Amino acid sequence: MRANTVAVIALPLLAAGARHGHNHAEAHRDGAHRRALITEVIVVTETIFETLILESSSTSSANPPCYPSAILSVSSSLPLTNSTKVPEEDAPPVASPTTSPPKDNTDGKNFSILIPEAYTALVKNSCDYDVYITSSGDDSCGPGVDCQLVPANTTYTEKIRICDRSGISLKVAMTEAMTDVMQFEYTVWDDQKTVSYDISYLDCMKNGNGEQDLSACAGHDGGIQAAAGADCPTYQCVANEWCAQQAYVVAEFDYxxxxxxxxxxxxxxxAFELCAGNRSE
Structure with a gap:
């Protein structure tokens, strides 16, 4: 597996099961790819929203693709326990994020603040249509879900999964066929204390012959955003616009x-959000 190095820090965002240097678009079939990172910070304030908890089940090609019955209950919060507990022993040092926000923010077009849950990866579906999510990672990541139905205005959650030098791709599609997948990717670093995250349009966009079309990507018609803690970067893609700086539309960000x-x-x-512009609170 090869890593891209920048002047500030190299971030181990890895392709799940991909260790031989193939490109980002190929790696999306299995999970998230190793990334180069300059970390940045944006300050947010607190808000509260309701979360729909979905049951996590292991992926299996023998099972039917989607399970609407897996929706369990609605609650205002999640337990802080995590099935993949962060080890207490000392870990290799990692660089701290910088104090500057992302360079290409949306210049006043920000969406409502998106608040994550502790030790949790969530996808908030603020669209007025249902979507399907597959949580893809290699065997070391533990069980995920395969083509899970996430109804309009509900939220998919899973405890952040720690993998063996690989990562997770939350693949989102508008149909059970899981074609033209929007991807939200995350990877826990080797220190098992830090998680990296990004937005990728690489498998749903159209960019041949000079096209810049993201209309096939779930949620982009209402805007997309990704966020973490209050002192961590937020990335936002405005509805129906090409998003070349806040998300991946070029493999490996063209190095x-x-x-x-x-x-x-x-x-x-x-936390990640589909149709973020639809939510006003």
């Missing part, structure tokens, strides 16, 4: 510095 990858403490959780 340039300033890749749109955030890093935050695992205890703060990470």
């Amino acid at each position: 340039k510095p300033g890749a749109p990858v955030g890093a935050c403490g695992i205890e703060k959780g990470i």
Whole structure:
């Protein structure tokens, strides 16, 4: 597996099961790819929203693709316990995030603040249509879900999974066929205290012959955002606009510095939102 190095820090955001240097678009079939990172910070304030808890089940090709019955209950919070507990022993030192916000923010077009849950990865579906989510990672990551139905205005959650030098891709599609997947990616670092996260349009966009079309990507018609703790970067893609700086629309960010990858403490959780512009609170 090869890593891209920038002047500030190299972030181990890895392809699940991909260790041989193939490109980002190929790695999306299995999970998240190793990324280069310049970490940055944006300050947010607290808000509260209701979360729909979905049951996690192991993926299996023998099972039917989607399970609406797996929706269990609605609650205002999640327990802070985590099936993949962060080890207490000393870990290798990692660089701290910088104090500057992402360079290409949306210049006043910010969405409502998105608040994550501790030790949790969540995808808030603020669209007026249902979506399907597959949580993809290699065997070391533990069980995920396969083509889980997430109804409009509900939230998918899973405890942040720690993998063996690989990561998780939360693949989101508008149909059970899971075609043209929008991807939200995260990876826990080797220190098992830090998690990196990003937005990828690489498998749902159209960019041949000069096109810049993200209309097939779930949630982009209402805008997309990714967030973590209050002192960690937020990334936002405005509805129906090309998003070349806040998300991946070029594999490996064309190996340039300033890749749109955030890093935050695992205890703060990470959150992604579809159709973020639909939510006003």
